[in-house]
Amino acid sequence: MESAVKRIGVLTSGGDAPGMNAAIRAVVRTAMKNSIECVGIRRGWAGLIAGDICPMNSGSVSRIINRGGTILYTARSDEFRTPEGQKKAANTCKLLGLDGIVAIGGDGTFRGAQDLSRFGVSVVGVPGTIDNDIVCTDYTIGFDTAANTAVECIDRLRDTMQSHERCSVVEVMGRHAGYLALYVGVAVGATAVLVPEHQYDFEKHVAEKIRAARLGGKTNFMIVVAEGAASAMDVGKEIKEHLGLDPRVTILGHIQRGGSPTAKDRVLATRMGYEAVRVLAEGMTNRVICVRDDQIVNVDIDEGLAMKKTLNAEEFEVMTVMTGV
Amino acid sequence: MESAVKRIGVLTSGGDAPGMNAAIRAVVRTAMKNSIECVGIRRGWAGLIAGDICPMNSGSVSRIINRGGTILYTARSDEFRTPEGQKKAANTCKLLGLDGIVAIGGDGTFRGAQDLSRFGVSVVGVPGTIDNDIVCTDYTIGFDTAANTAVECIDRLRDTMQSHERCSVVEVMGRHAGYLALYVGVAVGATAVLVPEHQYDFEKHVAEKIRAARLGGKTNFMIVVAEGAASAMDVGKEIKEHLGLDPRVTILGHIQRGGSPTAKDRVLATRMGYEAVRVLAEGMTNRVICVRDDQIVNVDIDEGLAMKKTLNAEEFEVMTVMTGV
Amino acid sequence: MESAVKRIGVLTSGGDAPGMNAAIRAVVRTAMKNSIECVGIRRGWAGLIAGDICPMNSGSVSRIINRGGTILYTARSDEFRTPEGQKKAANTCKLLGLDGIVAIGGDGTFRGAQDLSRFGVSVVGVPGTIDNDIVCTDYTIGFDTAANTAVECIDRLRDTMQSHERCSVVEVMGRHAGYLALYVGVAVGATAVLVPEHQYDFEKHVAEKIRAARLGGKTNFMIVVAEGAASAMDVGKEIKEHLGLDPRVTILGHIQRGGSPTAKDRVLATRMGYEAVRVLAEGMTNRVICVRDDQIVNVDIDEGLAMKKTLNAEEFEVMTVMTGV
């Protein structure tokens, strides 16, 4: 990895995701092994504007591969959405002599990277978001941990629902995408799963599923709702009103964002962080690191952000068959 | 354990708690080893009224020691609160030739046991409730699992609160008792803990704690609220209004009731289930199995229910010192 | 899924893997939804020879999606390796009127499926083995759970190694393939990783890695060894002899085989089980269900077994860079 690149920055931006620390660690260690200096930028793009930096070395990233959250903090920045803000951020790069930035986050983060690229700063994005909604990559860091956390919580709920022969409605994350809800719903053997990609129809998607399960002998029911598909509270009310059950509603919320990352999130974060430095060292810019077919590749950010990710049709079909039993 | 007792019943009643299955298993296996027949009664006191029974043998309780919930189901019964209901339940015992009943549950369950005793049925109670609010025993089955579940969830929340430098308000179970909130609050290093035993004072119990932590350098705050102390939503609103922070509110709810029981819950449930059969076999009735100073003992139910459990004063003092830093 | 297929069998064979139960559940439920009768065959190919069967319905597979192991048991069979044994197994299929068999297991299981196919029985294989060593599929059921279990155990070891400033040698599964060791080693941030695919060289693969880490400031070291690469005990002895450290050796063993399956193992097992029935219903035989690029596909067994899976070269390169720091 011979390179003209001498000093790079690394930041996390947008919502945090388990595995971000493993990615930071890989960026720092790969840089060091290649004699590239690495600077930590705290609180995302806002921190780049403000020059909120910290030196990074091998010790700074010790013992963080298994820690949730991000040691570099994260924040959203309105100022960075303006050309003035972007200019300030680019100036910080100039002042510090940064030859490139690794930006870990979701699509908002990558749009920021596009903007900054226009000011002549080399930027490479690493997909870190529990939503797994970035179309150019099979996988985004944090999704696996979030899914397992939701599954563990719902397994617990299932215990008490079985004992009391009750109905449970659980809201999982996913404002615009039902990928997490679909995945979690299949994993817990849900009675019904509601995703934002399909227009919510209580009779068809909930009532008939519960009836089929009850007729099949079940006395407890688990409804998994993506937050963007319907309000779990409202679904609970409809179940009470139309089916006469007394459901318990649970909103998992931010619990899904934290926790020690799973093996998958640590491994992919490490591989992606490594690749990000390699790509910068080769002089590329405006790239996103992706995983496709278990290979790490890099694609143009503009390309990667051009499309909207859709639900896996086959997985959705399987869910449809498996629910309501 | 020579005994005139030939056949007993076992039931779970009230809210379920992790470890109830381990207690059922111990009751069944201890009975069998002593040549006492054991009948499972489903859905608590309501099931006893209805004669909702199932035969139990060694195989019925295989592989359940590590399962949350209760294989005998649980329910609340209004009918059993009436003398007519109690008489029906006593008749079921007569019909089935039950020489005694092991009733696993909380104080409501024990009050039912008292009632049934008056109709000449021998009953022994085993304390199974995540609230740990029964005064005669140091410990009730399920509390340890519930506490660990809450702690794991809050550890996850803490990750993301640190990354985003935010405030979190978490509501844990405890309508009348703050024991769980206090315990969990100490275990997670909460910034503040609110319990129903102390009149809620936002300025003193929340605002000053957050300020002290902020002045000490902290930028994230964790407020643990027992559901009986205040509404977590309202606490969140006050924090926003009076302190200008933007807190995230999480209500753990029924997640706390489920999950594979901890080692402690399994061991104590086993020891208590064993003792319950021993006590019945000795011809005693109207007893509650308790643990005191790590010894299993049995006390009169009336005595055990006479007092209200108060917070551990020393633990509360420790919490007061440890919070707000 | 209109089909001439009326009755199928399902079995698990070879070493068990977490997620096998989720696959069995999917096979049974998909069959039922398509009015195909499903028979459980216990103890793998041996059970097919012996006619060791049990009827399966929706209730038989309730509450098993989250359970480790296999409710159908598993066993190895020498008899099935002989043409006589295979003929007996084929006769059982004839006797029972089975139009097809879903066989869940590893490459040994698939070789058995090939053999049985020759006797005119339709067989479809579902890859279930923690080794992830089947070349035609990106993933085999159980690997993710095994990897996470190993990572959790090593995280615990790391705590005490840090406190005592010690060296740890951990042996993970993988007699012929180092995929698990490589993955786990990257996930825990190991000091060194030994895989059977590379000739073991103590000086280069262990001593230099430990020295580099010590020179970089580390005082505890974690060596991950695939069982096929070297004996963990021997590696420990060499470390003691040549480096003067006093390492602790741990052999994870069968702990890695059990436990509640992760979200990924449950979801892929469900999708694969569904596809296996679909493929049989379409009249195909001698197929293996695979996942490629997150899509479920089916390939010819002979093709799938023809090649040997090699280590992911890029992941190995990343490991090489990340270790010894």
Added chain:
Amino acid sequence: MESAVKRIGVLTSGGDAPGMNAAIRAVVRTAMKNSIECVGIRRGWAGLIAGDICPMNSGSVSRIINRGGTILYTARSDEFRTPEGQKKAANTCKLLGLDGIVAIGGDGTFRGAQDLSRFGVSVVGVPGTIDNDIVCTDYTIGFDTAANTAVECIDRLRDTMQSHERCSVVEVMGRHAGYLALYVGVAVGATAVLVPEHQYDFEKHVAEKIRAARLGGKTNFMIVVAEGAASAMDVGKEIKEHLGLDPRVTILGHIQRGGSPTAKDRVLATRMGYEAVRVLAEGMTNRVICVRDDQIVNVDIDEGLAMKKTLNAEEFEVMTVMTGV
């Protein structure tokens, strides 16, 4: 807590235990709240001799309540067993102006505290050892986490033993005391449990238990062995030779020492750490902090170390009844 005490030290010694960090945190924070300066002594008594110290403040103990191991490191010291070593350690206290030491560890640590007391240094011990073998206290920090770790590992083993209908022999910690093995054995529903307090008799303690379980319909068996009771390897060999089974042997080893502490370990460590500072502040010395009947008390070290802890007779009796089924 008005006090003449101005500066104290805190150290961890002997084998590490989960919860030690929570105790350190409580010591430091309680000291600070009472305007007592706190110095960290690294690597136990050896560090006190060497003057291996670090300043401690509120920030030093941030985010450690949930971390296994000890941030102060731990070590064994031969030199400290000599009067010369003890004198050197006492001199360090003099040099640094330490008015007292909180020593967190097991009985070896407390013997060191006794020795140091004789040189005029005030010492208070906090029991931190996974063995729970200190007679003056109902509980020692770390036991609960170790027990839950062992139970989780054995639950996993159980999955695969059931699938393969096999016998498993698991060695848990406990060189001189069988308390952990007994507790874990009851919690996992073991077929047999071997403890060092009872002379090992293969025929009675293992063979008859396995036979009884087999006759009762079981096809998998779990034998839990305390390391001091017998060699798990030898037990495995005897099972193979005398019963013709092919058992799998697992030695849990140091996995049991690590991991994020359970709620109980965090809460008791916090309460004990608080009390240790209170006791020092009151001018007491040569005390051990104990928990009895869920109250924190302090007793004279000499008294506390005088007796040997015996197994809980009632728990042993329960185990005897519950095994072999």
